[in-house]
Amino acid sequence: MGCAFAGNHVAARVAFDDGAGVLLAILMRSGGTLLVLAVLVLWQRQSLRLPPGAWRWQLLLGLLIATQSLCLYSAVARVPVALALLVANVFPILLALLTWALGGPRPSARTAALMGLILLGLVFVLDVPGRLASNASAGPEWLLGVALAFCAASVFACALWITDHKLPQVRGSVRSLLTIFIVFSSANLAGMTGALPGGLNLPASTTGWLALATLVVLYGTGFIVLFMSVPRLNMSRNAPVMNIEPLATLLMGWVVLDQMLSAGQVLGGVIVVTGIVLLTYRKTAHTPGAARPIAGIPKRN
Incomplete structure (x- = not known):
């Protein structure tokens, strides 16, 4: 799933x-995932009725995920993919x-202490020592890309907090369906109103269309498999393996895009x-089957 x-x-x-365009990519990936999730929810005959007071939090959750998608894709379009993913993956710190x-x-x-270690790693990821030594100024696209990736981490942390504290009683399949529906609707609205100029631009060649089709399949597969696996796995123990995503991105970015970070950035x-x-790892308690969350990191649904 992390590689997907x-x-x-x-x-x-x-x-x-x-x-x-960025909006076109979000529309295609959320639309494809929405169709599959709708079929699953209908097949399971799940009710879309939410508990009293939950709709406003569900709406906010969907808008946050839509913002996270827009910010992260916009960052990916401006800076090396691995760098954007590494900055965006500081959300556990922000969530704590x-x-x-x-x-x-x-x-x-x-x-x-682990938060400090992660921030130290980010100093190397962003190549701060190299930029200070060479007096090189970061371009506006680089700064904007890093800021967008950090914004994606921030809103994702807020979305996880809402999921844990305001919507724990909502079934995961229903919550996922409604969230993706709000993301899809938000991207449509942004496209129709012209809020993001060029957001719906079409690819110039077959390569772009194949890439769009690939991201739809990979994102949809990862999202659906994750949704199906959560009830069957002890995610409190197995979730840290999902952090392979930034390293897998680094390898794929080098092979596919010829994007290679420096040795210092790789170390970071x-x-x-x-x-x-280490921050998201949860130790197993003495009681069989029980899990003890780290202070400041709530158990995720």
């Missing part, structure tokens, strides 16, 4: 380089801080991923 999500972002960059700020448990000393990427894995 990584391939989706690499395919998106191929499509963007061929002239495809958000949970603490909203009355949750204070991050432990171990969690705070390893530090970031290692820190995230």
Whole structure:
């Protein structure tokens, strides 16, 4: 699943380089996933009725995921894919801080130390030492790309907090369907109103269309398999393996796009991923089948 999500972002960059608009990519991937999820929910005969007071949180969740998709794809279009994914994957830090700020448990000393390790890795990922040594100024596209990736991490952390604290009683399949529907509707609305100029531009060649088709298949497959696996796996123990996505993106970006980070950036990427894995890892409690979450990182649904 991690490799599928990584391939989706690499395919998106191929499509963007061929002239495809960001909104077009979001529409295609959310539309394809929406169709499959709708069939699954209808087949399982799940009710779309939500508990009282849940609709506003479900709407906000969908809008946050739509924003995250737009920001991350926009970042991928401007900076190397692996760099965008590494910056966007700092969401566990933001989620821990958000949970603490909203009355949750204070991050432990171990969690705070790992946060510092991740931030140190990001310093190398963004090649801060190299830029300071060469006095090279970052271009506007680079700065905007990094800012968009961080924005994607921020809104995704908010979306996870809402999922954990405001919508835990909503069945995962229904929540996923409604979220994707809101993402699809938001992208349609943005396209019709012209809110994002060039967002619906078509690819210039067959390569771009094939890339769009590939990202639809990879994202849809990863999303649906993840949705089907959550009830069957102990995600509190197995979720950290999903952090293979940035490293898989680094390899795919080199093979497909000829994008290669420097040795220092690769080292920083390893530090970031290692820190995230340790941060999201949950130790098994003594009671069989029980899991104990890290302070500041709530258990995800």
